[in-house]
Amino acid sequence: xxxxxxxxxxxxxxxxxxxxxxxxxxxxxxxxxxxxxxxxxxxxxxxxxxxxxxxxxxxxxxxxxxxxxxxxxxxxxxxxxxxxxxxxxxxxxxxxxxxxxxxxxxxxxxxxxxxxxxxxxxxxxxxxxxxxxxxxxxxxxxxxxxxxxxxxxxxxxxxxxxxxxxxxxxxxxxxxxxxxxxxxxxxxxxxxxxxxxxxxxxxxxxxxxxxxxxxxxxxxxxxxxxxxxxxxxxxxxxxxxxxxxxxxxxxxxxxxxxxxxxxxxxxxxxxxxxxxxxxxxxxxxxxxxxxxxxxxxxxxxxxxxxxxxxxxxxxxxxxxxxxxxxxxxxxxxxxxxxxxxxxxxxxxxxxxxxxxxxxxxxxxxxxxxxxxxxxxxxxxxxxxxxxxxxxxxxxxxxxxxxxxxxxxxxxxxxxxxxxxxxxxxxxxxxxxxxxxxxxxxxxxxxxxxxxxxxxxxxxxxxxxxxxxxxxxxxxxxxxxxxxxxxxxxxxxxxxxxxxxxxxxxxxxxxxxxxxxx
Numbered sequence: 001x002x003x004x005x006x007x008x009x010x011x012x013x014x015x016x017x018x019x020x021x022x023x024x025x026x027x028x029x030x031x032x033x034x035x036x037x038x039x040x041x042x043x044x045x046x047x048x049x050x051x052x053x054x055x056x057x058x059x060x061x062x063x064x065x066x067x068x069x070x071x072x073x074x075x076x077x078x079x080x081x082x083x084x085x086x087x088x089x090x091x092x093x094x095x096x097x098x099x100x101x102x103x104x105x106x107x108x109x110x111x112x113x114x115x116x117x118x119x120x121x122x123x124x125x126x127x128x129x130x131x132x133x134x135x136x137x138x139x140x141x142x143x144x145x146x147x148x149x150x151x152x153x154x155x156x157x158x159x160x161x162x163x164x165x166x167x168x169x170x171x172x173x174x175x176x177x178x179x180x181x182x183x184x185x186x187x188x189x190x191x192x193x194x195x196x197x198x199x200x201x202x203x204x205x206x207x208x209x210x211x212x213x214x215x216x217x218x219x220x221x222x223x224x225x226x227x228x229x230x231x232x233x234x235x236x237x238x239x240x241x242x243x244x245x246x247x248x249x250x251x252x253x254x255x256x257x258x259x260x261x262x263x264x265x266x267x268x269x270x271x272x273x274x275x276x277x278x279x280x281x282x283x284x285x286x287x288x289x290x291x292x293x294x295x296x297x298x299x300x301x302x303x304x305x306x307x308x309x310x311x312x313x314x315x316x317x318x319x320x321x322x323x324x325x326x327x328x329x330x331x332x333x334x335x336x337x338x339x340x341x342x343x344x345x346x347x348x349x350x351x352x353x354x355x356x357x358x359x360x361x362x363x364x365x366x367x368x369x370x371x372x373x374x375x376x377x378x379x380x381x382x383x384x385x386x387x388x389x390x391x392x393x394x395x396x397x398x399x400x401x402x403x404x405x406x407x408x409x410x411x412x413x414x415x416x417x418x419x420x421x422x423x424x425x426x427x428x429x430x431x432x433x434x435x436x437x438x439x440x441x442x443x444x445x446x447x448x449x450x451x452x453x454x455x456x457x458x459x460x461x462x463x464x465x466x467x468x469x470x471x472x473x474x475x476x477x478x479x480x481x482x483x484x485x486x487x488x489x490x491x492x493x494x495x496x497x498x499x500x501x502x503x504x505x506x507x508x509x510x511x512x513x514x515x516x517x
Contacts, residue, residue, distance in 0.1 A: 004319055008327035009147065013161065016177050016334060020165050023173035030364045033170035033371060034101040034346050035256040042263045044179060046270025049254050051178030053080065053245075053271070054185055054278050055336040059329055060138045061398065062279075063312075064305025066286025067298055070211075070221035072228050073286060076399065077279035079241025084275065088268040091246045094417050094505035096255040096264040102343075103249050103409065104351045110416050110501040111424040114356045119431045121351035123408045124249040125344050126435060129382055130401035131250070132340040136386035139333035141306045152387055159383040162337040166345060166375045171257060174338045181331035186278060188321075188328045192309075193281040195316045196288035207287055214291045221290070228467070236471035237399060243474060244402025247409035250336075250343040288312055337382075345374040399468060400442050407473035408434035411481050417505050420498045422481070425488035430481025437476045441469035 031037050040048065058080070065073030099106035104120035136155050143154035165173050200207040208222055215221045228234040245251065255264040289298060289308040292315045301307040310329065314322035349371035354362045412430045415422040442448065444464040453459045 005147065005323040005326060008323045009143075009330065012327045012331045012334075015180070016161070016165065016331065019176050019180070020169035020173040023169035023176065026172055027168075027170040030101070030350070030367050032172060033368055034342075034350065035253070036171040036175050038257060038259050040175060040257045040267075042258065042266035043270050044175070045254060045258050045263070045267035047182045047274060048175045048178040048257070049251060049267060049271035050274035050278070051182035051185075051332075051335055052251055052254065052339055053275055054182060055135055055138075055332060055398070058278070058282065059185065059189075059332055060141075060306045060309055061134070061304075062282050063285045063289060064298065064302070064308040065227075066283060067289040067293070067308040068215075068295065068305040069226040070215070070217060070287075070290075071224045072226050072234075074283060075224075075228075075234070075237055076241060077282055079238045080245060081272070081276055081279055083242045083245030084268060084272045086242060087246045087251070088265060088272070091252070091413065092255055092264045092268050093261040095252055095413075096258070096261045097505050097507075098417075098501065099252075099256055101253070101256060101350050102346050103252050103413075104347065106252075107412060107416050107427060109504070110497065111427055113424045113428075116424050116427050117351050118356050119428050120409075120412075121347040123404075123431055123435050124347040124351075125378075126439065127247075127249055127401055127405050127408070128340045128344045128347075129378070129385070130404060131248070131398055132337055132344075132378075132382040133385050133389055134398040134401065135333050135337045135340070136382055137389050138306055139330065139337070140386060140390070141302055143330065151390055155383055155386050158333060158337065159379045161334055162341055163375055163379040165334070165338040166341045167372045171342060174335065174342055175257060177331070177335040177338065181328065181335045182274065184328045185332055186274065188325050189278060189281045189285065192313055192317065192321065192325060193284045193288075195321075196284050196292070196312070199288070199292065199316060207284075207291075210291050211287045215295050230466065232471055233466045233468060236403075236466055236468040239474060240399050240403035240406055240468055240470040243406035243410055243470070244399075244404075247405030247407075247413070248402065249347070249405070249409070250339045253343055253346065285309055285312060288316070292316055341375050341378050341382075344378040345371040348374040348378075400447060403442070403468055403470035403473065404435065404438040406470055407438045407477040411474070411477040415478075415481050415485075417501065419485075421485060422498075423485050423488055426481045426483075426485030429484025430477050433480025434473060434477030438469060438473045441466075441473060445469065 027033050062073055062076050065076060095106055098109040103124055104117045107120050108117045136158055139158040140151045140155035143149065143157060144151045165177065200210065211221050212219045217226050220226060224234065228237060258264050258267060286308065289312040293308060293311045298305050298308045298311065301311060310322055310326045313325035349367050353370045354360065354367050408431050411434060412427050415430070416427065441464050444462060446462045446465070446467050449458050449460045449462040451459065451461055
């Protein structure tokens with residue numbers, strides 16, 4: 001632990017707390033708290049969306065995965081990037097035109113049903129919790145390495161800070177923390193990539209020649225199959241990455257932070273460029289860590305490889321770059337977990353408490369109070385779960401969240417917009433089947449069960465042999481929605497106003513300004 005590391009660590013905390021303080025003065029209404037009043041520009045929201053995705057999973061997890069298993073880790077980069085094209089063409093505009101604060105708002109714009117709203121809110125809570133665990137595991141490992149403190153204490157520090165941001169600053173604070181840390185992360189990654197590439201004499205050929213001597217996989221490090229030897233597992237992973245992006249609640253609510261659908265589409269274009277550049281650099285960082293840090297040292301620091309990027313910074317850039325990269329990674333984690341806490345709090349306070357329990361008879365002050373209390377509860381739950389997931393790779397944890405999002409949310413979102421016969425029963429069935437099947441198969445998978453003690457959460461042989469179940473659960477989500485619709489097809493009232501939803505989703509006609517939308 002160096003004095004410089006402590007200074008930069010404190011500086012990041014101070015900067016984010018100042019942003020939170022300034023944002024708290026502008027957070028006066030539920031619109032301000034949930035969506036920053038819809039006042040972000042396309043470039044600002046694009047950078048914030050990129051910040052959401054350039055998370056601990058992306059920076060720490062994918063870098064570590066590439067350094068340990070090579071090409072199979074790279075799948076997580078390219079799949080995520082392709083997912084943003086799906087988000088751009090099918091989801092961004094309808095989401096902004098039909099929603100208000102949450103994903104449930106978008107679905108219930110057609111189905112005026114509290115059962116539909118409650119199910120959508122439950123999906124949001126589960127998905128956000130899975131994704132949050134990944135960020136907290138990365139954050140705990142990073143601070144433990146950076147400051148030499150206990151992992152459990154590090155996780156608690158991150159949890160307390162993220163709760164402060166949400167309670168006092170809401171979406172405005174979360175957005176600006178995301179924007180600032182995205183700029184810092186892109187800049188830091190560029191410097192680190194340049195130094196790594198320079199050590200390879202700016203030759204990609206030389207890089208591939210050297211990595212085969214630095215890893216136990218040898219020549220196979222740059223080939224697929226080191227982790228995903230089962231073809232179905234590899235396909236399932238990529239389905240999670242491509243389709244899951246369009247179902248992640250904390251990304252979807254970002255389309256409510258801009259004034260209209262045109263700005264929402266532009267923000268996706270901006271974020272795609274930012275994320276594409278970042279993921280290109282991550283490849284060099286992963287292979288650079290294999291060569292200049294060493295495969296054995298990476299595993300010794302963290303069995304899942306989560307500390308590969310900071311250790312690479314120390315190896316090629318010395319103490320200052322190590323401290324800077326670690327501090328930026330810490331800011332990355334803080335920003336993402338804050339967005340996840342806010343998403344979860346919104347789902348409970350706005351959907352469950354405001355619409356279902358109070359039946360819409362709730363003041364803005366009451367709703368914001370409930371949202372802040374919910375933030376504390378969500379933070380405590382995520383901290384407890386992160387403490388038992390210490391040795392899991394944060395990138396693979398995030399992929400599991402993406403798989404659940406792809407299975408539980410995406411089928412219902414698409415059918416709500418594009419299928420005339422779709423009804424409320426189908427929506428509920430589709431969400432529940434996608435959610436329950438994903439969670440059950442994940443709990444039975446090698447990510448939770450492993451015969452080697454300490455390699456996973458539980459010791460034993462997995463019942464479900466694929467690491468990722470999305471190849472089965474996405475079709476199950478669609479199938480559940482279709483069967484539920486057919487079984488309740490005689491209840492015409494359950495179909496909602498398809499023509500109105502289709503018209504508004506494509507034209508935004510009848511949609512008011514973000515402040516009172």
